[in-house]
Amino acid sequence: MSIKGKVAVVTGSAQGIGRGIALRLAQDGADICLVDMQIEKLQGVAEEIRKLGRKACAFQCDVTNRSQVFEAVDYAEKELGGFDIIVNNAGICITKPLEKISEEECERIFKINVFGVLWGIQAAAAKLKANKKKGKIISARSIAGHTAWAMLGMYSSTKFAVRGLTQAAAQELAPFGINVNSYCPGIVDTNMWTEIDHGCAPEKGVATGETWKASVAGIALGRAEKPEDVAAFVSYLAGPDSDYMTGQSVLIDGGIVYN
Ligand SMILES: NC(=O)c1ccc[n+]([C@@H]2O[C@H](COP(=O)([O-])OP(=O)(O)OC[C@H]3O[C@@H](n4cnc5c(N)ncnc54)[C@H](O)[C@@H]3O)[C@@H](O)[C@H]2O)c1
Structure with a gap:
């Protein structure tokens, strides 16, 4: 079973988990529309995908802008000849105690x-x-959208919110044959975790690198997660093997949160 010939839009795909997902879906046979604010990095990922023998295009977009997100999907269809899958991956983290979060940050x-x-x-x-x-x-x-983390309270609450969107959209769109699911990674070695580690250091009074080390030490499978680990699960969600699954938010974390 494969997604050969499908078209996938992946947001936040200039780096990290999004890049990993884009490369994996391309390996699975999909053509990819890469979406992010960082257009130069996107062009680099597009080149990597073309080397895998798939088509790729890059669209600069701020996902907070509704029209730009609609334009990204239109662009995918125009450039790649269709549209089948979206991965809403773009995201940011703010590492602060709730008492210190500003209105602008919220x-x-x-x-x-x-x-x-x-x-x-x-x-x-x-x-x-x-x-x-x-x-x-x-x-x-x-x-952090299953169990809230101290220092990541605002971030956790956004990820709890996506669970609600996923469940409601799944019910609304099921009659149209559209499946809606989410993936819940653990501690993935990307820029986001470098930022979390740096944010925690002064607040907790620990050295840079300590929060990362301590967090990875708590993973049952004994290593940090890689973007490829997340991408392998997204590949399942994108493909026909998950056709009977909708409205779910599944943990893929090496054994941190048990649900
Ligand atoms: N790294 C982890 O441990 C981890 C764990 C669980 C969930 N996640 C989630 O996975 C997703 C990817 O995280 P990552 O670790 O690869 O982070 P990252 O910071 O490495 O990459 C995030 C990407 O999103 C893009 N982005 C940010 N704001 C954007 C906007 N307004 N419009 C368009 N693009 C935007 C950035 O330019 C960047 O390329 C996020 O939603 C994150 O919350 C990450």
């Missing part, structure tokens, strides 16, 4: 992590319905 993280996902769900649903096609909508959540 707005920013909700606009990217929650509204950005909602615009992706809307844009994908509109396109699939207009084309009378079945499809897959897949969004990023986190272990």
Whole structure:
């Protein structure tokens, strides 16, 4: 079973988990529309995908801007000849105790992590319905969206919110053959975790690197997660083997949170 010939839009794919997902879906046979604010990095990932023998295009977009997200899906269809899958992966983290979070920070993280996902769900649903096609909508959540973490309270609450969007969208879109699911990674070795580690150090009074080390030490499978680990699960959600699954938010964390 494969996604050969399908078209996937992956947001936040300039680096980290999004890049890993884009490369994996391309290896699985999909053509990829890469979406991010970092256009130069996107061009680099597009080159990597073309070397895998698949088509790729890059679209600069801020996922907080609803029209731009709709334009990204239109662009994918125009450049790659169709649209089947969206991965709403773009996200940010703010590492601070709740007492120190500002109004601007609250707005920013909700606009990217929650509204950005909602615009992706809307844009994908509109396109699939207009084309009378079945499809897959897949969004990023986190272990922190199952159990809230101190220092990541605002981030956790955005990821809890995506669970609600996933469950409601799954019910609304099931009659159209559109599956909606989320993936919940654990502690993945990306820029985001470097930022979390740096944010925790002064607040906890520990050296840089200590929070990372201590967190990885708590993983049952004994190592940090790689973008490829997340991408392997997203590959399942994007493909036909998950056709009977919808509304779920599944942990893929090496054994941190048990649900
Ligand atoms: N790293 C982890 O341990 C971890 C764990 C659980 C969940 N996640 C989630 O996985 C997703 C990817 O995280 P990552 O670790 O690869 O992070 P990252 O910081 O390495 O990459 C995030 C990407 O999103 C893009 N982005 C940010 N804001 C954007 C916006 N407004 N519009 C368009 N693009 C935007 C960035 O440019 C970047 O390329 C996020 O949703 C994150 O919350 C990460």
